[in-house]
Amino acid sequence: MEKIDIKDAYKFVGKEIEIEGWLYNKRSKGKVHFLIIRDGTGFIQAVVVKGEVEDRVFDMYDEISQESSLVIRGVVREDRRSPYKYELSVKNIELVHKAIDYPIQKKEHGIGFLLPIRHLWLRSRKQWAIMRIRYEIIKAIRDFFDKEGFILIDAPILTPSACEGTTTLFETDYFGDKAYLSQSGQLYMEAACMAHKKVYCFGPTFRAEKSKTRRHLMEFWMVEPEIAYATLDDIIEISERFITYIVERVLENKREELKILERPLELLEKISPPFPKITYSEAVKKLKEKFPDFEWGEDFGAPHETYLSTLYEKPLVITRYPKKIKAFYMKPDPENPDVVLCMDILAPEGYGEIIGGSEREDNYEKLLQRMKEEKMPVEDYKWYLDLRKYGSVPHSGFGLGLERTICWICKLEHIREAIPFPRLLEKIYP
RNA sequence: GCCCCGGUAGCUCAACUGGUAGAGCGGCGGGCUGUUAACCCGUAGGUUGCAGGUUCGAGUCCUGCCCGGGGCGCCA
Numbered sequence: 001m002e003k004i005d006i007k008d009a010y011k012f013v014g015k016e017i018e019i020e021g022w023l024y025n026k027r028s029k030g031k032v033h034f035l036i037i038r039d040g041t042g043f044i045q046a047v048v049v050k051g052e053v054e055d056r057v058f059d060m061y062d063e064i065s066q067e068s069s070l071v072i073r074g075v076v077r078e079d080r081r082s083p084y085k086y087e088l089s090v091k092n093i094e095l096v097h098k099a100i101d102y103p104i105q106k107k108e109h110g111i112g113f114l115l116p117i118r119h120l121w122l123r124s125r126k127q128w129a130i131m132r133i134r135y136e137i138i139k140a141i142r143d144f145f146d147k148e149g150f151i152l153i154d155a156p157i158l159t160p161s162a163c164e165g166t167t168t169l170f171e172t173d174y175f176g177d178k179a180y181l182s183q184s185g186q187l188y189m190e191a192a193c194m195a196h197k198k199v200y201c202f203g204p205t206f207r208a209e210k211s212k213t214r215r216h217l218m219e220f221w222m223v224e225p226e227i228a229y230a231t232l233d234d235i236i237e238i239s240e241r242f243i244t245y246i247v248e249r250v251l252e253n254k255r256e257e258l259k260i261l262e263r264p265l266e267l268l269e270k271i272s273p274p275f276p277k278i279t280y281s282e283a284v285k286k287l288k289e290k291f292p293d294f295e296w297g298e299d300f301g302a303p304h305e306t307y308l309s310t311l312y313e314k315p316l317v318i319t320r321y322p323k324k325i326k327a328f329y330m331k332p333d334p335e336n337p338d339v340v341l342c343m344d345i346l347a348p349e350g351y352g353e354i355i356g357g358s359e360r361e362d363n364y365e366k367l368l369q370r371m372k373e374e375k376m377p378v379e380d381y382k383w384y385l386d387l388r389k390y391g392s393v394p395h396s397g398f399g400l401g402l403e404r405t406i407c408w409i410c411k412l413e414h415i416r417e418a419i420p421f422p423r424l425l426e427k428i429y430p
Numbered sequence: 431g432c433c434c435c436g437g438u439a440g441c442u443c444a445a446c447u448g449g450u451a452g453a454g455c456g457g458c459g460g461g462c463u464g465u466u467a468a469c470c471c472g473u474a475g476g477u478u479g480c481a482g483g484u485u486c487g488a489g490u491c492c493u494g495c496c497c498g499g500g501g502c503g504c505c506a
Contacts, residue, residue: 356506
């Protein structure tokens with residue numbers, strides 16, 4: 001008797017095996033019971049036929065409620081009538097634990113009902129599929145940078161001061177001093193890339209902004225590569241291959257999950273370098289056709305990003321934004337000091353920004369001046385300025401928001417489903 | 431911070447210009463040898479978010495409060 005994962009059932013056709021799982025759903029035709037079993041690796045239909053099992057086992061149908069845990073023994077068969085291609089002719093059922101009144105039904109529920117029971121909601125099929133795609137994307141991210149010769153450098157999560165100075169941070173007590181939860185590992189990556197040339201960090205980041213949209217979480221995961229001697233064009237090229245690689249990996253290994261999510265594949269299958277590239281100024285011109293009041297110098301809002309991204313089938317790279325709407329560490333374009341050497345990448349199908357990156361200011365005096373202009377506490381950033389004092393080089397990097405990428409690839413309505421336990425505005429349970 | 435919308439059974443929703451509060455799912459009981467969110471018959475289940483007001487009569491109209499949802503801004 002072999003205990004198997006449902007995902008491997010196809011290898012055991014004709015063999016008697018055992019599956020350890022939970023009851024996902026059940027139907028009955030009177031003398032034939034159909035049990036939909038999930039075990040974490042997949043779903044399978046188990047068929048219990050009157051006369052083919054002991055009456056004791058046949059009658060257990062009435063006992064086993066939705067989400068009851070059970071060990072089920074039977075023979076694997078291929079059957080076109082099954083919703084999962086393979087099914088199990090049941091020999092025996094062992095009820096491990098009877099679940100009483102499981103709250104989530106096989107029907108649509110409101111988000112106000114589902115979010116407080118996220119710990120149970122994760123068992124549902126779509127949520128199961130999303131989490132598996134999330135994991136594939138995480139693996140793809142690590143594999144990509146591994147293959148490209150990057151070193152993983154973990155950035156601290158407790159930090160003494162703000163990274164970009166603009167956003168609101170979560171404050172905590174650090175033995176009597178103030179400390180903040182990190183909103184970006186970038187500045188630390190700039191230090192690390194001077195030691196290892198190609199580095200990245202991948203961890204949670206925190207924003208205490210009172211954002212209440214389908215694109216924002218208080219806690220989200222970000223991957224941030226940083227490369228010494230790299231220019232803006234270098235990181236654009238890497239980003240294109242990076243995004244393409246992630247999409248390819250999901251298409252390759254997570255077909256079943258994409259199908260569960262009913263995610264159309266046509267546009268995903270077209271993702272490949274090169275991506276369309278326009279400058280901020282060109283984007284403004286295109287925007288004026290739809291939004292005549294939009295002025296050069298303003299930052300794009302959600303409707304603007306949506307409009308621009310729907311003009312193309314692939315992710316859209318927008319470069320050289322006005323200096324005044326971008327972070328202090330971005331390097332001005334030598335050919336036009338009003339704009340900086342930066343790029344944002346907008347996901348297609350109306351999903352907004354998933355990547356933001358730039359070439360960094362590598363000149364000590366210019367960086368110091370920019371920090372003073374922003375009224376930043378220069379003392380706190382002495383270490384950061386040091387990087388421009390000892391062997392400064394041109395360097396560039398970018399950040400990719402994991403959950404936004406998941407949202408796009410899974411075609412989700414809201415970012416809260418892209419993370420196991422979302423931290424939302426004034427919602428931190430469970 | 432700003433702008434919309436909603437709160438009726440465990441869940442998802444219905445109830446016309448104010449006139450006896452209903453369905454599906456889930457639960458419970460019964461039926462069905464290939465179901466696909468199975469289906470069929472029966473059954474229990476409600477202080478219509480809270481407080482006040484108008485009215486012969488309020489789920490429905492008015493006022494206040496509470497709770498929830500959606501969108502924008504900020505960003506990834």
